[in-house]
Amino acid sequence: MKKLITISAIILFVTVGCTGGSKPSADDIITVDVMASYPEKELILQDFMEIEYIPLETASEFITMAYVQYVGQDVIVVRNRNRSSDGDIFFFDRNGKGLKKINRQGQGGEEYTFLLWVILDEDRNEVFVNDHYSSKVFVYDYLGNFKRSFATKEGVYYDQINNFDPDNLICHDGNTGFYDEIRSTFLIVSKQDGSITKEPPIPYEKKKTTLVRLVDEEHNMGYSAAPRNQELIPYRNNWILVEPSSDTIYQLQSDYSLTPFIARTPSIQVMEKEIFLFPGVLTDRYYFMQTVKKEYDFATSKGFPRTDLVYDKQEKAIFRCIVYNDDFLDKKTVNMVYGDITLVNNKIAFIQKMEAYELVEAYKKGALKGRLKEIAAELDEESNPVIMLAKPKD
Numbered sequence: 177m178k179k180l181i182t183i184s185a186i187i188l189f190v191t192v193g194c195t196g197g198s199k200p201s202a203d204d205i206i207t208v209d210v211m212a213s214y215p216e217k218e219l220i221l222q223d224f225m226e227i228e229y230i231p232l233e234t235a236s237e238f239i240t241m242a243y244v245q246y247v248g249q250d251v252i253v254v255r256n257r258n259r260s261s262d263g264d265i266f267f268f269d270r271n272g273k274g275l276k277k278i279n280r281q282g283q284g285g286e287e288y289t290f291l292l293w294v295i296l297d298e299d300r301n302e303v304f305v306n307d308h309y310s311s312k313v314f315v316y317d318y319l320g321n322f323k324r325s326f327a328t329k330e331g332v333y334y335d336q337i338n339n340f341d342p343d344n345l346i347c348h349d350g351n352t353g354f355y356d357e358i359r360s361t362f363l364i365v366s367k368q369d370g371s372i373t374k375e376p377p378i379p380y381e382k383k384k385t386t387l388v389r390l391v392d393e394e395h396n397m398g399y400s401a402a403p404r405n406q407e408l409i410p411y412r413n414n415w416i417l418v419e420p421s422s423d424t425i426y427q428l429q430s431d432y433s434l435t436p437f438i439a440r441t442p443s444i445q446v447m448e449k450e451i452f453l454f455p456g457v458l459t460d461r462y463y464f465m466q467t468v469k470k471e472y473d474f475a476t477s478k479g480f481p482r483t484d485l486v487y488d489k490q491e492k493a494i495f496r497c498i499v500y501n502d503d504f505l506d507k508k509t510v511n512m513v514y515g516d517i518t519l520v521n522n523k524i525a526f527i528q529k530m531e532a533y534e535l536v537e538a539y540k541k542g543a544l545k546g547r548l549k550e551i552a553a554e555l556d557e558e559s560n561p562v563i564m565l566a567k568p569k570d
Contacts, residue, residue, distance in 0.1 A: 206487055207439045208494060210451045210467045217486060217495035221510055222502045224459065225525060225566040230272040231551050232560035238274035240266045242561040244518050244527045245294040251275070252563060253294055261291040265303070267318075272563070278303070278320035286322035288314045293337055295345075297367065304367070308333040308350065313370060326370030329363060336408045338520070340364055341430060344373050346415055348408045356383045362408065362417050364432070374432050378419040381445050386420050386452055388472040388479070401472045403480040405454035405514050410522045420444065420452050438463070456513030457526050459568045463487040464497065464512035484513060503548040504538065525566045532559035 221227065230252070232242055245265075246253040252268045255261075263281025268274055280287050288307035295304050302323065305314040311333060314325045328334055328347075335350030349361040360375040390399040409416040415428045416437055423445070425438040440453045450470040457464045465485045472479030486497035499510045510528070511517050518527040532555045538544050539552035551562060 205436050205439065206463070206494075207441055208453055208465065208485070208487070209441050210453050211442065212494075214485065214494050214496045217488070217497050219462075219486070219497065219499045220502045221499055221566065224461065224569055226569055227501075227503070228565040228567070229530075229548055229551055230268075230270065230563045230565065231555065232268055232272045232563060233274045234558070234560045235274055237277060238266055238268070238560065240264070240560060242266075242529050242563065244520065244529060244563060246296050247520055247524055247527060247565065248296060248298050251296070251298075253296060254563075255291055255294060263288070263291050265291070265294055265305075276318075278316070280305075280314070280316060280320055280322065286314075286325070288312070292335070295338055297339065297342075299342060302367075304337065304345070306334050306337045308335065313337065313345075315367075324368075326366075326368075328370065329365075329372060332363070334363075336406070338408070338410070340415070343367055346408065346428075352385070352420075354385075354387070358383060358421075361419060362428070376417065376426075376428055376432060376434055378417060378422050378426060378434075380419060380421040380423075382421065384421040384444050384450060386450075386468070386470060388470060390474050399474055401474070401479065403452070403454075403468045403482075403514070405452075405466065405468060406456070406519055407454070409455055409458065409519055411458045413522050416455055416458065418454055425453070425455060438465070454513060456511075457517070457519065457566075459525060461489050463489070464499075466513035482514065484511075486512075503546050504543055505545060506538075506541075506543045523567065525568050528564040528566070530562040530564055532561055533557040535562060 240254055241256040242254045243257045244254050250270055254266050256264055263279045265278050267276045281291060288305050290307050290309040291305060292308050293306040301318050303316045303318065307314060311328045312325050315323045317323060332349045333351055334347040336348040337345050340346035344364045345367055347363045347365055352361040360377055362376050363372060364374040365372055387400050387402045407418040417426045417428050421444065423440050423443050424436050426434045427437040428434055438455065444450055452468045453465060454468060455463060455465045467483045469481045471481060484497050485494055487494050499512055501508045501510050516528055520527060535552040536555050536557050539549060544552055
């Protein structure tokens with residue numbers, strides 16, 4: 177189907193919010209110089225990840241772009257991704273067999289107007305649909321029957337939602353780039369009525385936005401662009417919170433305590449041309465990160481130059497990093513921070529969607545091996561995508 181050294185281990189005696197929970201040791205907190213030039217390191221994905229390929233069944237009622245929303249023990253949830261959402265939510269089992277499709281998009285009180293994100297509460301058999309157009313989260317059962325809905329906090333739209341604990345969601349405010357007010361961009365909200373349980377406070381001096389704006393006064397038009405890196409990242413049953421205005425990336429634990437995770441230098445507060453730091457895939461050994469420079473050319477629609485980094489906890493060093501998928505004989509690179517991967521839960525390091533037509537082309541060139549080669553041999557260009565699940569090796 178076509179269609180982001182000087183490295184020093186530092187102890188930061190900082191606790192924000194509640195105390196409690198396990199605190200990181202000195203070796204767990206690193207300082208990254210976002211302007212430094214680091215030596216290069218090449219990694220093979222299969223050396224530190226268990227890889228599973230799941231070809232999604234291609235049937236008339238299950239034709240999908242396969243943007244992965246949720247992966248559970250027995251189910252994979254995907255959706256299509258268009259500028260105008262078609263509202264389809266597809267359920268596949270962990271072998272890729274189509275189970276069902278639900279769609280409650282519409283203009284009624286029990287219907288979502290736009291499908292931005294979907295997650296499941298598997299204990300309660302509930303489907304949560306994030307509709308930022310109507311500033312609501314809709315809740316259905318597994319058959320698509322409406323159960324309830326609740327409004328997002330006023331002035332906030334949730335661009336990310338996920339399960340925090342049995343009773344709460346954790347959400348990120350996608351409006352953060354459009355205001356200068358110092359406020360939390362992360363919210364813990366009740367799954368029942370959307371009330372705010374907690375707003376973890378990330379300290380910083382002055383608001384720094386990743387957003388680049390262009391005002392066309394002649395035509396009374398405004399344009400904006402942002403790097404769109406993920407700012408809410410699962411890690412070890414906790415959450416990594418990235419506030420671009422802060423010099424510290426924090427880990428939020430189940431008792432709502434915040435502990436420093438990564439520090440950056442120089443301070444974002446003193447940079448005239450900002451370089452931001454975003455983490456991505458995180459394992460017990462490797463912290464994959466990316467620096468993103470705040471530059472964008474609206475004429476060419478290009479910008480936000482990125483440098484991929486990795487912190488190796490064994491070597492206690494930072495490198496510029498390239499990761500290769502060893503199932504491709506032509507050294508296929510894998511994005512570990514931003515791009516065609518999805519970070520959705522703590523048991524799976526990341527998910528990558530692989531287009532069938534690209535796999536078919538690689539197969540015809542003799543560029544595949546192993547299980548991926550076997551799968552590609554059974555595909556055609558119009559087949560549903562293949563989902564790659566990457567799990568850290570023990």
